[in-house]
Amino acid sequence: MRHNEPQSFLQKLYKYRTYLLGLVILVVGIASIVGVQAHQKNVTEADSTSAVRAKGPTAHAIQAQQKQLKHKLTHYLKSVTADGTASVSFYNLGPTAGSSAAKSRTTRRLYKQGQLAASANAHTPAVSASTYKLFIAAYLFHQNHLGYYDWTLTEKDGFQRMIVNSENDFAEGVLDAYGLTTLDDFIASEGWYSPTFVANQASVTTAYSLTLLLKKLALQQAPFNHAHDRQWLLSLMNKQIYRTGIPAGAATAKKGTVVADKVGFLGDINNDAAIVTLPNGQRYVLVIMTHGHGQTGFSGFPRMAEITTHIQKMMYDPSIVKGLNK
Template sequence: MIKVWSISQNKGDRPMTNQLRGLTLTMTGIIGLIGGLAGLTPAQAATTATATSSAVSTSSSSVVSASSSSTASSSSSVASSSSSAVKPKPKTTTRTATQKLTAKAYFSVKAGNTYAFSGDNAHVTMHANHKLSNYTKTTWTATAQTDVTTPKGQTTRYLLVKNAKNGAQGWVVASNLKAGRNYQVSAVKKLKAKNYVYLKAGKVYQKMNGKASAMQWVKGKSLTKTQTYKATKQRTYYRQGKAYIYYYVTSTKGVKGWVWHKQLKAGTYYDVAKRQKAIKSKLQKYLNSVTKDGTAEVAFYNLSPIAGSQAAKAPHASVYQAGKLAVNARGNQVTTSASTYKLYIAAYVLHLKQQHKWSWSKANTKGMHDMIVISDNHYPVSILNKYGRTNINHWLASQGYYGAPFSSTRNSMTTANSLIKVLKDLQNGQKAFSNKSDRAKVLKLMHQQIYRKGIPTGAAAALKGSSVQDKVGFLYDNNGDAGIVTLPNGQRYLLAILTWGHRQSGFSGFPRIAKITKQVQKIVY
């Protein structure tokens, strides 16, 4: 029986040469045995064994050499294959050295987080620690910066910030912030006291919520148009990088607090309605006193100031809106008109002119001049006779004037209020006085009229330079005057005063008219 050995060279086996040497000896023995069986002599068997052993040895050597070469080649190939298959370790997040900055204020403009950094600059780990959305009404202060590079090679600048409200800190992407203070106020400064009034809608804030470095206004009361706000302090409020100046004010009704200065304008509130009421009340009281005995009636009507005049530009010009101060005492009492009725005649003939029934002929021009300037009666009486008293009365009534001034059996009559209506139409260029040229001619004649001891004297006594266009009347104990007064500053008013009794005669009642005029003008203007 032949025993076959397998050849292997595993780790831990004997060296290959020893194994082959053993194999050679074994083969020699085997061949010797075979030779004996085959009838070979011992010498022949030995020779054959030697040759065989040599061949085996040579073959073994080749095997060993080939095996060694194959093993080396295999090892080299494996090593090479292993080297190309292993990937390099990934890069880490890195950052530059921290660079200090001069402290600067910022506020958030984008969503994001602040981060805490850990590890060294070559191996940075970032942990989100604060959401910017929780700090939209606060200020961040940046004191340092660094540039962070991700494993993908993206570099972003980060700022080291601290929050003014609660001291929260961290690193934040620089582009998430914008330079500027937010919800902060400066120190208080004193102001020289100055009055302001409402300009546009806003609030007076009576309290601040938080500290100066992180503050919000609270408890605001709306500004009103009917108060004066006295400013005594100032401070600057910062919001999203913009500065807003706020005044500390105290209103006339006791409201105190801070208000944005652009919601106010310099001035002192003037209660127009209240002022008008006060003027009318005082004037009414005075007129009641001078007509109390039943020997006078007075009607007053204020006109708007002349456009562009000093009075029109005055801070409280609205007090003098046309008619807002109008009052009268016994103004509808019918009494003898004396020559004030000639205002009715002037209105009527200009009405006829509108109907192409009258013109400024030489005779009519002279008649109008004498009727108004020297108060001659011939021309107006001729008009009454020509056109009829009843017709003229009807027309006057249709215009809203007193409708029964003329009669063939009594003196002409009127009321102070009716005379004011005629003067108002004359001044405003309405109804019969709509023609600008006609109106100007009548006003010129009234300014030239020669009896100036009534309203003209009183107005000048109240304020030098006052101008009056008027028409007087005097008959028996009746003295009257109705006119348009213009003050040097552009204020204007209408006044009709009719007096009787008190043993008046001739022109004796005109000083009384002048006195009333002076007082009326002082009360109102």
């Protein structure tokens, strides 16, 4: 009787090679399909993530951040005006066109003009001191556009001294020539607080009215809608010599910040009204009106500088936009 010799392992592999090859092909095929699907899923997820990042934060996220910033700012402004000796008004203008800030979609959305505006005591009438000279400038530009006023060399010199050095003779001459009522009527027609000028009384305005005026100046709106006039006034405000208030505070918050402002000081009154431009192109209007606290001369200017520094750091911290873009 013959016995079959047991087949070796290699012989068995050879015998069933066709089946084994098919099995290998099947396994490789399944693995390939699974791998392709996983890759496609990863690509889809990556594309979705990239799309979300390119699109930026949601409208809800932007609105939530705006609400939070306004809440913090309003709380701070209430704290620095609580004793009734200060008025503060803040208005964000948005980034300048073409600036680095304007190139960021998130920044443009978050800092959209006016969305972060806040104030405290801003509608309370207060002694304007020399900030009233901004109303004089607005009136003269208006008259010039109508053809009722000519800029002679003498007028230009007086106007420059009025803004840069805060000298009084030119402004007082305008009030005498046109009359207090005429100026008040013009101011009222612009939607600003009136009467500002009352005989034998210090001129009065509000932080809100000065904010409205500076907003028009910044946005080249009438009566500042002539580019040459606007640039002339802004250049003079950039050079005004009393710079220990808002200009100092803004520079402390961010080196290289540019401030075009008009100050006022009279007795214990220290005021500053400014258009502020950060190095990245962000812009805002800030008006601070103060009195009391034993202020004399310019002793209240550091107080205004401190308020400015706090506001600018709070509202324009770079980490805010970075956090939204995560």
